[in-house]
Amino acid sequence: MDLLSIKNPKFLKKLSNNELEKLSSDIRQFLIEKLSATGGHIGPNLGVVELTVALHKVFDSPKDKFIWDVGHQSYVHKILTGRACDFDTLRQYKGLCGFPKRNESEHDVWETGHSSTSLSAAMGMVVARDLKGTKETIVPIIGDGALTGGMALEALNHIGHEQKDMLVVLNDNEMSIAPNVGALHNVLGRLRTAGKYRWVKDELELLLKKIPAVGGALASTAERVKDSLKYLLVSGVFFEELGFTYLGPIDGHNYDNLLENLRYAKKTKGPVLLHVITKKGKGYTPAETDKIGTWHGTGPYKIDTGDFVKPKATAPSWSSLVSETVRRIAREDKRIVAITPAMPVGSKLEGFASEFPERMYDVGIAEQHAVTMAAGLATQDMKPFLAIYSTFLQRAYDQVVHDVCRQNLNVFFGIDRAGLVGADGETHQGVFDIAFLRHLPNMVLMMPKDENEGQHMVNTAIQYNGGPIAMRFPRGNGIGVKMDAELTEIPIGTWEVLQEGRDGVILTFGTTIEMAKEAAKRLAEQNISIRVVNARFIKPLDEKMLKGIFAENLPVMTIEEAILQGGFGSAVLEFAHENHYHNAVIERLGIPDQFIEHGSVSSLLEEIGLTAANAAEKLKKMIPLKEKRA
Template identity: 70%
Template sequence: MDLTKIKNPAFLKKLSTEELEVLAAEIRQFLIRKLSVTGGHLGANLGVVELTLALHKHFSSPTDKLLFDVGHQSYIHKILTGRTDRFDTLRQYKGLCGFPKMVESEHDVWEAGHSSTSLSAAMGMAIARDMKQEDYSVVPIIGDGALTGGMALEALNHIGHEKKNLTVILNDNEMSIAGNVGALHNALGRMRSAGKYNRVKDELELLLKKIPAVGGKIAQTAERVKDSMKYFMVPGMLFEEFGFTYFGPVDGHDFKDLEEHITYAKKTKGPVLVHVITQKGKGYQPAETDQKDKWHGVGPYKIESGEKIKPADAAPAWSQVVSDTLEREVSREDRLAVITPAMILGSKLDKFQEHYPDRLHDVGIAEQHAVTLSAGMATQGMKPFLAIYSTFLQRAYDQLVHDVCRQNLNVAFGIDRAGLVGADGETHQGVFDIAFLRHLPNMTIMMPKDENECQHMVHTALTYDDGPIALRFPRGNGLGVEMDADLHPLPIGKWEVLKEGTDGVILTFGTTIEMALEASQMLKKQGLNIEVVNARFIKPLDEPLLHDRMNKHIPIVTVEEAVLKGGFGSSVLEFAEEHGYKPQIKRMGLPDRYIEHGNVKELLAEVQLTKEQLVLEMKALLTASNDKQKRA
């Protein structure tokens, strides 16, 4: 079949099982071929080919609402809803989004880049449906890893209580971004091994009916035996206790098994959970045999071997520098414990876990728990280091405010993917953390200019005992600088002058340091001497340096790869106001809107965060400053 001719999933209703199997194979080959060039979330999508086809065959999207939790497993859904011809642009600037996107299709009814949201959204849709007296199915598809998210459990509790008609598809592949942890994971394991509960229950009921009613005892106990059988067959029966009718486990790669159970589910009143077992990476041997889930999200690769295509002699990843430094610090700091919310591989902590398993605690997809757990450890004199992505730290804001900062606890935060991340787009851009951390009392925030400064900042975070401290670092690889053999703490709040200058000053940090130095060099060729300062401590500010520059009345440009509203530049303006200065200040950063996916350089150009624009802004400030002095 020519997949580009698919415009609507309705055609699936006419296909036989054999035709569906052929189509599934074609889709797998298409994905393996296309993602070898563009990269993307390969493993998750190869695992849900049959499941997505079956759901679209037995439900009628977009009337029926299919909600993909997280959303990175929606590629087959995009193919079936008319977007095959855009896969060459997947996750590229102005191209096809790697997650569901309402502006792309009416079939995308829920947008999600973070896990554990689909059940709450689905319940909201079901309530709206019933209030409006409409008739359609609501079908959230959620992974087993996402069930560790507290929000998912809150939704399960509410759904079971309200008894709304809702069909939850639990896609159980035994692995999220990393191996799942916890009691829920173990409970699902017991369910997998228990076999088909409902089928056994029905057979038991038929057997009981055949027993002659000899004496009242059998008649009285028959129902109790039948009901208690579920606890024997499926230990705990967690979902039925939540108020769901449970179907499964179902073979997620067997169309007949899927059809049978989806049909049962559609006929059943109230909340239903269909437990589907899938294999992540199904149909591509390198991904099928991947035990560490390195095929969850991939860059370009060679199809034949599965070898990843990477630039030769690349500098180490920022997250690897942090992880390696943590390993060095273990021998010095016996209070150190590293916490991660299901991001061992993403945060490059796999070696740390191998070498120091007792020092690393993976709490699953549970960011709120991770933050407060770290706070609890800190109350007992430990030094917790929470390795977390900027975009995921957003989910634990109240815990930051209430549990960490309010109690001024010594929790260190390693905030990965700070700044623009590119291909994963607006749900993953790490651009808000400065704004939501900076205004919290007791919080210290820093960001390195290179890997060497990064390792010293890790050491600084672990030796700092005056409250919470956050180390931001970007996605991708470092600069390849020489690394110091010995580590030392940086003086808190002390900035670094990288280039002297008297005509104006650029205050910046992290990823925009290079831009500032290049802009300063361009301005030097025009006869202007511009100072560049590595404002590596975003909070607290280097107040002596700011007093000095503002007393000199030289123009200041602040540059940050983060939102302008409430960001670093805002703090410099606040400093000026608080101390009665009226300097010429221009803030450069990200505008008040969500930044979509694309190459980071393209995104920076789109928002005019470039060296060329920095040159223009500084020259405009200098002109305004000169005009002001002439009028004076």
């Protein structure tokens, strides 16, 4: 079938199951080919082809609402709703988003990039539907990994209590990004092997109805037999005890099973949970045989071999640098315990886990629990290292405030993917962590200029006993500097001058240091001398150096790959105000007050003006102000 000709999913109503299977094959081939060029979340999407097609055949989007949890498995949905022609631009600047996007299509009713939000959103839509008196079906589709998130469990509890009509589709592929962990995962494991509970229960009910009535005693006994059947067939019956009608488990790649159960669920009153077993990466051998999450989301690859197409790394990845330095120190310091919320592969903790399995904890998609668990460890004089992405730390803000900072506990936060990450877009751009951490009492926040300074910062964080400390680091690889053999400690709150200058100062850190150097070079060609400072401690500031800069009456530019409101530049402004440097000339460059969409990091930086050329131009305009005051 010509997928590019699809305008909406209505055509599915007329297709036979054999035709649906042919369509599924075409969709898989299309995804494998397109994603080999653009990269993207291939594993999740190959796994939900039949499920997505079946949903669109049975229900009527956009009247009926599909809510994709996390959203990285929505590519098939996008194809069926008329966006196949845009896949050459997937995750590229101004191109097709890799997640549901409400302004892309009326069929995208909920935007997400983080897990465990679909059930709560669905409950809101169900309440709105019932208050308005409309009849649409609300269908959240949630994975077994996302179901372990605390927010999802809160929503399950509420949905079961309210008993409103809703179909929850549990897409169970036994993995999120990495293999799932936890007791709930074990419950699902028992359900997978329990057989078709609903059909057996229904057949027994039909049999009981055929028995002639012989009094209330037999009727009550029969009801007890029927109700207790679930305990014989399904260990725990977790979902039914929460108030759901549980259907399944069923084969998520079999149209007979899918369509029959979806139609049954559509007619069932109250909340229904349809448990669908799928194979992540189905139809493409490298993705289908992946056991650790490598093919969850990828860059471009060679279709025939599965080899990834990327330049040869000249330096270790930042995630690896940080985790391996922690591992190195852990050989001597037995207090170190590593924690990750379902990201052992992304955070490159496999080596630590292999060497210290008793000191490595993957807690699943449970960021709040991860932070407070780290706090509990710290109260017992352990040294917890929490490896967590910047945007995932947002999900545990209260725990950072209430459980860590308030008690001034020695927790080391390794904040991965800090700054712009590019193709994943708005939900994953790590630009808010400075603003939401800097104002917290007791917090130390830092970012290294290169991987050598990075390893020393890791050591500094572990040796620090003054309370919580966080190190930001970007996505991708280091720049290839020479690494010191011995680890040292960096004095907390100290900056370093990278190059001297007499006419102005740039204060920056991390990924934007090279931008600052380039801006200074451009101005040097115009006989303007700029001092470049590695302001590696975002909190506390190097007050001694700042006082010296303001005493020299030098204009100051701050540059940060982070949101400006409440960021590092704001801290410098606050310092100038509090210390009565009222004539100070300060300009800030950073992320403006907006969400940054997907695209290459270079394209995004250019769009928002966070470039060496713009920095040089603005700084040049500041210099005459200094001369006029002199």
